[in-house]
Amino acid sequence: MEVGFLGLGIMGKAMATNLLRHGYRVTVWNRTTAKCQDLVALGATVGETPAAIVARCRYTIAMLSDPSAALSVVFDKDGVLEQIGDGKGYIDMSTVDAATSSKISEAVKLKGGAFVEAPVSGSKKPAEDGQLVILAAGDKKLYDEMVPAFDVLGKKSFFLGEIGNGAKMKLVVNMIMGSMMNSLSEGLCLADKSGLSPQTLLDVLDLGAIANPMFKLKGPAMLQGSYSPAFPLKHQQKDMRLALALGDENAVSMPVSAAANEAFKKARSLGLGDLDFSAVYEVVKGAGGSGQA
Numbered sequence: 058m059e060v061g062f063l064g065l066g067i068m069g070k071a072m073a074t075n076l077l078r079h080g081y082r083v084t085v086w087n088r089t090t091a092k093c094q095d096l097v098a099l100g101a102t103v104g105e106t107p108a109a110i111v112a113r114c115r116y117t118i119a120m121l122s123d124p125s126a127a128l129s130v131v132f133d134k135d136g137v138l139e140q141i142g143d144g145k146g147y148i149d150m151s152t153v154d155a156a157t158s159s160k161i162s163e164a165v166k167l168k169g170g171a172f173v174e175a176p177v178s179g180s181k182k183p184a185e186d187g188q189l190v191i192l193a194a195g196d197k198k199l200y201d202e203m204v205p206a207f208d209v210l211g212k213k214s215f216f217l218g219e220i221g222n223g224a225k226m227k228l229v230v231n232m233i234m235g236s237m238m239n240s241l242s243e244g245l246c247l248a249d250k251s252g253l254s255p256q257t258l259l260d261v262l263d264l265g266a267i268a269n270p271m272f273k274l275k276g277p278a279m280l281q282g283s284y285s286p287a288f289p290l291k292h293q294q295k296d297m298r299l300a301l302a303l304g305d306e307n308a309v310s311m312p313v314s315a316a317a318n319e320a321f322k323k324a325r326s327l328g329l330g331d332l333d334f335s336a337v338y339e340v341v342k343g344a345g346g347s348g349q350a
């Protein structure tokens with residue numbers, strides 16, 4: 058099977074690599090062309106533009122940073138829309154809001170193409186290991202055709218019905234994750250400032266009812282001040298912002314998430330946006346007084 062792949066950031070590179078390793082023929086495009094080279098070394102072909110990729114491939118997957126990137130790659134000159142049509146499928150796996158996804162879906166359908174949104178849960182390592190959780194919605198026929206590829210990329214895929222449901226599910230999940238990361242950061246600070254060992258706190262957490270892979274993976278690195286980006290903080294803040302907008306639309310009060318969003322915004326303002334989202338710990342530590350009484 059031949060697929061096109063747009064966007065070779067942290068996630069896109071790992072996902073396209075996985076498809077290549079499982080025998081897919083993959084044609085890649087990335088805004089910064091140099092990032093295609095590692096994929097070429099693994100057997101990928103490079104397309105000049107998103108339109109050229111869609112012209113060549115029956116199925117094109119996108120994994121882009123945010124709503125503005127997702128829209129640009131579809132609607133701008135040399136974009137997806139120029140070549141999408143009958144018999145072609147476009148699958149956007151980026152984390153965006155439902156309105157962005159609907160806009161893309163309507164435009165693709167107007168040209169005769171099929172569209173599935175399929176954001177993912179799971180970060181760099183699960184993407185490398187084909188262990189993502191895929192939250193798909195939209196054209197069911199295209200979804201069914203993509204299941205073999207989703208089975209390579211993920212450990213489980215959900216079909217959630219109409220366009221927007223995948224985007225919304227992803228935002229709810231990441232809203233919870235962002236709040237948990239802030240809570241963990243506060244807990245580590247509180248343990249430290251009150252004379253406890255933060256490492257012992259992590260050990261205690263890992264044995265109890267709120268043990269989870271995120272605390273286990275990120276906690277020790279946070280204590281070392283190590284924030285090599287798996288999930289960039291700027292994207293987590295984007296997801297909090299979009300989840301809060303979803304809360305606004307549905308009149309759901311979310312004070313915990315709103316506070317977490319403020320911490321991520323503060324981290325961005327301090328230049329931490331390209332670090333892992335766990336770097337919000339630095340903001341929480343700062344707010345805690347950095348060693349002052």
Ligand SMILES: NC(=O)C1=CN([C@@H]2O[C@H](COP(=O)(O)OP(=O)(O)OC[C@H]3O[C@@H](n4cnc5c(N)ncnc54)[C@H](OP(=O)(O)O)[C@@H]3O)[C@@H](O)[C@H]2O)C=CC1
Binds near residue numbers: 120126180
């Ligand atoms: N990292 C993670 O753990 C996870 C991320 N996600 C989501 O997946 C998506 C990708 O994340 P990730 O790979 O980490 O992000 P990266 O920041 O590593 O990569 C972003 C990609 O988007 C491209 N891009 C950005 N702006 C534009 C634009 N205007 N036009 C064209 N291309 C553009 C970048 O191109 P260029 O190289 O030129 O900058 C790059 O290929 C995001 O929506 C994120 O929220 C979902 C699950 C987990």
Ligand SMILES: O=CCCC(=O)O
Binds near residue numbers: 152179288
């Ligand atoms: O959107 C990013 C999610 C990261 C994760 O699920 O670990």
